[in-house]
Amino acid sequence: MLTHHPAVDPQRFRSVLGHFPSGVAAITSLDTQGRPVGMAVSSFTSVSLDPPLVAFLPGKTSSTFPVIAERGTFCVNVLAAGQEAVCHALAVPGGDKFADLGWQPGPHGNPVLDGVVAWIGCTIETMHDAGDHRIVVGRVEDLATGTTAEPLLFFRGRYPHLAAA
Numbered sequence: 001m002l003t004h005h006p007a008v009d010p011q012r013f014r015s016v017l018g019h020f021p022s023g024v025a026a027i028t029s030l031d032t033q034g035r036p037v038g039m040a041v042s043s044f045t046s047v048s049l050d051p052p053l054v055a056f057l058p059g060k061t062s063s064t065f066p067v068i069a070e071r072g073t074f075c076v077n078v079l080a081a082g083q084e085a086v087c088h089a090l091a092v093p094g095g096d097k098f099a100d101l102g103w104q105p106g107p108h109g110n111p112v113l114d115g116v117v118a119w120i121g122c123t124i125e126t127m128h129d130a131g132d133h134r135i136v137v138g139r140v141e142d143l144a145t146g147t148t149a150e151p152l153l154f155f156r157g158r159y160p161h162l163a164a165a
């Protein structure tokens with residue numbers, strides 16, 4: 001019989017939802033002075049083919065997302081296996097997150113990070129309220145694949161490697 005816990009406490013929510021495997025994307029943009037900003041997200045997904053839409057879910061406490069929202073454009077960088085340090089740099093708030101990161105200007109001038117699996121340049125189409133997060137839908141304007149390396153995976157709070165096919 002399934003063990004059922006009617007009260008969803010935050011720790012249980014995180015633990016159980018962490019069993020859904022995902023990749024990791026770096027959402028990048030520029031601030032009003034042209035400096036790069038970014039955040040690591042596991043909540044990236046493809047949404048629609050026609051029109052081409054994608055989405056990610058920033059938390060309302062994120063200090064980076066308001067900067068991205070003001071610019072109105074962003075680039076999704078799909079991280080590669082071995083880019084845990086890039087993920088960490090973009091997940092820790094404050095400071096110069098890009099101090100040790102290599103990148104080039106991509107669509108709208110937003111950063112395309114070195115060594116990523118793919119990048120997707122977007123304009124914010126709509127934003128939806130969703131509890132302590134927002135659902136941000138982006139219209140895809142340009143996109144390309146990058147390295148053929150494996151992607152960075154996120155599962156149960158860890159970064160496992162793909163089993164050899």
Ligand SMILES: Cc1cc2nc3c(=O)[nH]c(=O)nc-3n(C[C@H](O)[C@H](O)[C@H](O)COP(=O)(O)O)c2cc1C
Pocket residue numbers: 024038039040041042043044057058059060061062063064065087088090091092093094154
């Ligand atoms: C693997 C991983 C996945 C994450 N996924 C999300 C996410 O989907 N949404 C989110 O708001 N923050 C996510 N974070 C946290 C953000 O990267 C970051 O910590 C947060 O935006 C705070 O930084 P900021 O204040 O500069 O925005 C994730 C962090 C890691 C390490």
